[in-house]
Amino acid sequence: MTTSRRDWQLEQMGIRQYQLRRPAALQGEVAMVLPVNLKVILLAELLPPLSSPLMQDILRAMFLSVEQVYCLTPEQAMMVPEDTRCVFWLMGLEQFPDLPAVLAELPVLSTPTLPELAANPEAKRTLWQQICRDEYHFLPQAG
Template identity: 30%
Template sequence: MLSSEAEYLQEMGISRWDVIHPQRLEGYHAESIVLPEECKLLLVSAVKPKGELAELFERVLKSMGLTLDQSLHLFPNQMPYLGKQSLDWIWFSGGEAIELEGVNLISSPLLADIQGNTQQRRQLWQQICKYDH
């Protein structure tokens, strides 16, 4: 389930449950998450950016020459279902990073911890710049 669908259910007051180990269900085949072709950066974080954090995320994207339309958010528990993709960047915010072949990797604390923290912002920028050609 996409994060926007999960938020919609939450707003309606409908409880939602995720199976932690779907592979243990006999005969179950999870659908792969297919990213749109225009998605160049995937943010993997337990917290979806909203408000001021979304503005910070957008500023970082802009500094990378990307727009919000070229990025998507996934929760960490959705990563095992990520299908074939054509990403340029994957950004793990506040969680364990997993390398994907041929994809630039960024790993940082949660956006809330970066906001207002000059040292964390500098470290994030250094990671981005190391891929500059």
């Protein structure tokens, strides 16, 4: 194993170095700041392109702009601040990620992944029913 000069110097000074096993786990953990006008947090393993025609149509039906939607992976969801009040949209996820109880009580939309949604009229119908059920959470006068 080769060591850099810096590593050698630290070793000579008796400073022990640690290496993170999962450095990606620290990305964004310091403080997650969500947009003030946030209405929907979309959770998906593979984040969908919000610029796709289907997503644009869905957002238009919900009276939302791209800026009002925040996309996260389930791993990042545990960092959502507890004072967040918006709709969670689970896209292609079988279960709700581990979240503080106060967040788990918020409204939830659930759909298959974007490609599956595009190809499935029944899934689109179900999404529309969910949008109608929870519309007071993201319509312009909501908040």
